Amino acid sequence: MRPTTDEIEVRDFVVNQKNGVKGLVDFLTLTTLPSPYIQPPQERFTSDKILLGSSVPVIDVSNWNDPHVAREICHAATKLGLFQIVNHGIAPAELMGVTAAARGFFELPAEERRRYWRGSSVSETAWLTTSFNPYKERVLEWRDFLKFEYLPQRHDFAATWPSVCKEQVIDHFEKIKPITEKILNILINNLNSVIDESNKETLMGTMRMNFNYYPKCPEPSLAIGTGRHSDINTLTLLLQEDGVLSSLYARASEDGDKWIHVPPIPGAIVVNIGDVLQILSNDRYRSVEHCVVVNNCCSRVSIPVFCGPVHDSVIEPLPEVLEDNEMTRYRKIVYSDYLKGFFGRPHDGKKTVESIKFP
Numbered sequence: 001m002r003p004t005t006d007e008i009e010v011r012d013f014v015v016n017q018k019n020g021v022k023g024l025v026d027f028l029t030l031t032t033l034p035s036p037y038i039q040p041p042q043e044r045f046t047s048d049k050i051l052l053g054s055s056v057p058v059i060d061v062s063n064w065n066d067p068h069v070a071r072e073i074c075h076a077a078t079k080l081g082l083f084q085i086v087n088h089g090i091a092p093a094e095l096m097g098v099t100a101a102a103r104g105f106f107e108l109p110a111e112e113r114r115r116y117w118r119g120s121s122v123s124e125t126a127w128l129t130t131s132f133n134p135y136k137e138r139v140l141e142w143r144d145f146l147k148f149e150y151l152p153q154r155h156d157f158a159a160t161w162p163s164v165c166k167e168q169v170i171d172h173f174e175k176i177k178p179i180t181e182k183i184l185n186i187l188i189n190n191l192n193s194v195i196d197e198s199n200k201e202t203l204m205g206t207m208r209m210n211f212n213y214y215p216k217c218p219e220p221s222l223a224i225g226t227g228r229h230s231d232i233n234t235l236t237l238l239l240q241e242d243g244v245l246s247s248l249y250a251r252a253s254e255d256g257d258k259w260i261h262v263p264p265i266p267g268a269i270v271v272n273i274g275d276v277l278q279i280l281s282n283d284r285y286r287s288v289e290h291c292v293v294v295n296n297c298c299s300r301v302s303i304p305v306f307c308g309p310v311h312d313s314v315i316e317p318l319p320e321v322l323e324d325n326e327m328t329r330y331r332k333i334v335y336s337d338y339l340k341g342f343f344g345r346p347h348d349g350k351k352t353v354e355s356i357k358f359p
Helices: 005-016 019-028 067-079 092-106 112-113 166-191 201-203 277-280 335-343
Strands: 058-060 081-085 127-130 144-149 206-214 226-231 235-240 248-251 259-261 269-275 290-292 300-308
Touching: 005 019, 019 112, 019 127, 019 144, 019 277, 058 067, 067 081, 067 166, 092 144, 092 166, 092 206, 092 235, 092 300, 166 201, 166 206, 166 235, 166 269, 166 300, 201 300
Parallel strands: 058 081
Antiparallel strands: 081 269, 127 144, 144 206, 206 300, 226 290, 235 269, 235 300, 248 259, 248 290
16 A cells, blocks of 8 residues: 555654654644554554453562572563562662653753754764654554663763763663673573673673653554564663553463553563573573553653673573583574664564574
């Protein structure tokens, strides 16, 4: 089907004119969903898909040395691929501060936000875009996001970040990094391996952060905030905005279409397993497919931090998980090639990790 004039005009305003969906809702009083955002019926999230009576594990990590904490983390990583942690050491005020900073950026005037648009950003390590891959997607996602790359080895890596949020972003990176290291140590030790110089760059050689912004949506049942996908990195630590329910959902099992609500818990951080850990563990851990639903009551922000490999890392199951003549389930792949596969198409579940799995 050829796109209509309205579709072309909306896409041009949102993508080519660098306004994003935030600019669209600020510019127009929308009572119906613009056609480029109307998802096909099979991609819409409906209430019959929600698995009632199931909940996401909430793990108290106040004592990282407690063997019970390690068991709970490994069990959750194996069964669901997602859990929440509390008493992790980051003060609630600091979490609220970075959330407020994210909102602060998206409340900047449109011309100021455009300075960071991907492809022409004033910063090499921070850029703004909309949807997921707006030049490849037939249907757009109801989301804008600002991405930051953490490069502490460069003294000026954050010099041109937006002043409204620079301090809070750097602080959040610094607070999240040791928590990520503790979780990864537990998960890798459970595979009879250790984090050392031989694998550290593969496990946690890069850190990136998103400010995700989901505007209020006129017809949320027809739209999606973030399409169903698994994260391609090693581990993601996500801060949800307090008080906005029915937003984040995780697929309950690999072979069904039931989803579990991941509620925002004040002070909690959501941890989800990425594809790299699923591959390294030879399927002992599960990268979780998830999606984000929007609403017509209020906007929402979320702040994921992605920990992953450097681009030239070779991703394959760890030798320790293959010691008992276990067959490898994945062909080896350079991470940069894996990234190209993921970002070269719209969100489509777990097709990227499945594409390198042996039959």
